[in-house]
Amino acid sequence: MHSNRPKATSDTSTIVRLYGALLVIAITVGALVTAVALRDKEIQDWRHHLGSMSYMLTEHTAQTVFSAFLVLDAITEQVRQMDVQDEAAFRQRLSTVEMHQLLRDKIQGLSQLDVASIVAANGDNINFSRAHPVPRINLAERDYFKAHRDQPHLGDHISTAVRNKGNGKWTFYVSRRLDDAQGRFLGLVLVGLSVDAFTGVYGRLIETLGDGASISLYRGDLTMLARAPHQDDLIGRVNHSGTAHRIINEQGQQDAVVLADTPRFSSGLSGLRLTAVRKATRYPLVVSLVVPDTIFLASWKRSVTLIASMSLLSIAFVLAGIGALSRTSRRRAQTEHELRESEAKFHTMVDGATDWEYWLRPDGSVHYMTPSVEQFTGYRAEAFERQPDLIATLVHPDDRTLWRQQVQAVGAPEATPSTARPLDLRIVHRNGSQRWVSHVSRPVHGPDGRHLGQRISMRDITERKASETEIRQLAYYDALTGLPNRRMFLDRLGHTLAATERNQTHSALVLLDLDHFKKLNDTQGHDVGDRLLVEVARRLALAVRDADTVARLGGDEFALMLDGLDPDEPTAARQAEQIAEKIHAILNQPYALNEANDDHRSSPSIGMTLLYGRSTPLDVLMKQADVALYQAKDAGRNAIRFFNPAMQAAIDARIAMENALRQALVLGQFQLHYQPQVDATGWHTGAEALIRWSDPVRGMVPPDRFIPLAEETGLIIEIGQWVLDTACAQLAQWATDPARQNLQISVNVSARQFHQSDFVERVRRSLAASGANPARLMLELTESIVIDRVDEVIDRMEQLNVVGVKFSLDDFGTGYSSLSCLKRLPLDEVKIDRSFVRDLVDDSNDAAIVQAILAMSHSLGLRVVAEGVETLAQRDFLLTRGCETFQGYLFGKPAPIAQWAGSGHSRGVARVSPLEA
């Protein structure tokens, strides 16, 4: 993560480390130099010290030896005064008690002197200071005796140290030769010096110096006489290779203090030693003082330890300091780096953001603003920093008050995040264009809770607003005319009801539809129909006040709400009627729909009802207006009808019938009646199944009265299925009767039933369940079914054709089905509506229509069935014009199957048939 730490960080760190290393080196070198200097100084001091000590030791030693020589002098003088002439006299005179006494007296009080003796020329010890008479002791083998005997001019002699024969202690002797007048050897005088006398002093001195130090006393030829600490094996040995030898014998010096790395006598281990060697001035004696480095460098070592400790401590401090410093510097550099990175991230995120973000200080000045502001306003961020009021001027004037309120509320020190509410407002771009933005403002507080102003985000929601408007438009407005749709109208209707109560005024609900609109649509196409609807919408909107509502509920159905009518009901009704008449008149004006049809006439049927308060539910009000509308249509169209109590009764009756109809299916109140269809000879070809409702209250209800209601309520689905199942069952039953097995049954299919998604499947199931022959089933479709969604209709018909089911077009001639459409449908049969048959004989128009239908159907290869044939004249007319199948009271009324006589021939028809006449 920190691999890309900036160079400055490592530079600082390196410098700190370098300084640290230098400091450590300086401390180390300083410590070493100090240690070396101290060592030199210490050695130097010890040199002086040892020099002085060796001097004093040598003086002391010489002084001690001097006392022995004094005694030697006194005894020699005594002997000389005795003037002894020969050896015998010598023996005699010097072995006396007096002489013994003299010897004793001379060494009396001198503890360092062990003994004073007189030795005869043969080596016998003839007298000595210790006792008298003298025990027999011969010293002829002693080195000093031999030296004196053999060297007449030797002078005074110092012997090697030996264990004396008297008390066994280490002793060395100073001796002098005694001669007679002729120079003959008479014997010698000796004085023994106790080695202890020296080692005692040396030892105390060594104690003060410490372990490892030694003091040695040598004779002039470097034969060791005494040593402290004492070492038996060294006494009497000649020092040939030591420091003393080098100084005294090799270099011929009198004294020196030498630092050398030599093996110690004691341990044989190598080590530095300071050796102070000094030759006594009066006697052939050498004193050597040896001090090992454990002593003379002990103090220095302590100092060095202290220095080393101090240095290490200093180094530790320095290292710790460097560590801390470099950590601090690293942390600081890291923090700076992170800050820079964070800032870079912030700018990458924010500067590239499409939203407009800014931060206002508590005084309203701009602290920061994203560059995206330019897209929103056309101004750069700097312009706002210079002129904070610029923002206010860019907020749309209609939104400014709300905007100001929010900015002020959130800008207050006590503002909390909940103070802010998102606000949709418009921003006017420098170029005059407008943008919708979602404005969200939040207070900014520092870590210490201090109010630092507010942060504002503006997100462009222009497209969202447009989509919302579009969605709203689609949801609440009619796409063709731009008028409110049914949903919005019902919504407003609810509000209007509340308003009438509040304002104590009446409103009027007006429903209207255009007479014969469907015909126009079917004959001239949807474009023309649409143009008419748009023009009607425009005229309606112009005809009413702004406060009123005009809506398109669907198709050619429009609704109006007229508000603010008089509190008095009759007056309000009159006002509403006047407006309705105005509308009626306006809509009756000619329409220029296209070039070929610039004087189109259209008229509305208008039904209306008055509203006051919320006591009457919305759907009831709609029904009331609807009923009035139907009344207007019933009255021959192009009329205005006001809803009245009689109409209410009709509504109530309708509701009651709806409930009864629901029950009818459950209670099995439906029956199928069959009306025969016959051929030219009056021979039954089949029957049309017609439903009957046997209601205990209403009696036998004709289908015309309940089928439309069943259609409207959706009950037709179940009822239609029942009819189909019953007819199929009947077919299956006829199939077992040779006289009727070729008869077919026509079944009416309603639009809603046919347009069910699983209609084909239902028919197949019904056929399969009953076992009926599909070829005997004829489904009657009305023109209104086939005119809509032609392709889907054809598809379904073909699917059923495949299994053998046939189709008949019912009520042909009353609708507006175009010939081209008819040609495409897989039909088998066309039924001429009974309204044409009725006046056929008298009305030349109807006769012409029927003839045209027959001609057209024949040209398409379709069978034609004439409905409602009541008279022979009608039958004959039709027969002579090629109609081959008939249905009507002339041949038989619809009747229950039980009343259907077994005969396959209609009564009396053949008799009157012109063909048979």
Ligand SMILES: Nc1nc2c(ncn2[C@@H]2O[C@@H]3COP(=O)(O)O[C@H]4[C@@H](O)[C@H](n5cnc6c(=O)[nH]c(N)nc65)O[C@@H]4COP(=O)(O)O[C@H]3[C@H]2O)c(=O)[nH]1
């Ligand atoms: N004046 C006169 N009328 C005659 C004559 N011959 C037959 N009619 C009547 O004419 C109607 C013929 O049926 P539609 O046109 O399909 O017209 C039917 C049909 O559209 C519908 N309908 C009847 N049964 C059903 C059904 O099961 N399903 C559906 N969806 N509609 C049905 O109800 C309509 C009326 O049926 P109905 O009242 O049974 O009326 C029947 C029948 O009784 C005649 O010589 N003179």
